Amino acid sequence: xxxxxxxxxxxxxxxxxxxxxxxxxxxxxxxxxxxxxxxxxxxxxxxxxxxxxxxxxxxxxxxxx
Numbered sequence: 001x002x003x004x005x006x007x008x009x010x011x012x013x014x015x016x017x018x019x020x021x022x023x024x025x026x027x028x029x030x031x032x033x034x035x036x037x038x039x040x041x042x043x044x045x046x047x048x049x050x051x052x053x054x055x056x057x058x059x060x061x062x063x064x065x
Contacts, residue, residue, distance in 0.1 A: 005012055041049065 002012060044052070
């Protein structure tokens with residue numbers, strides 16, 4: 001018997017086993033993610049990229065209400 005079980009009088013509930021991701025699915029997702037950002041940036045004009053970057057900076061570092 002474990003010390004905690006003895007002290008509390010209640011059985012410990014085992015933690016569920018950690019699930020592992022399928023390495024092939026991870027590789028496919030990573031491959032698509034790497035291509036997607038570069039393809040999107042290539043299709044945006046410099047003004048659009050600047051606008052998106054400004055909105056992101058404002059969302060991250062803007063005034064907190």
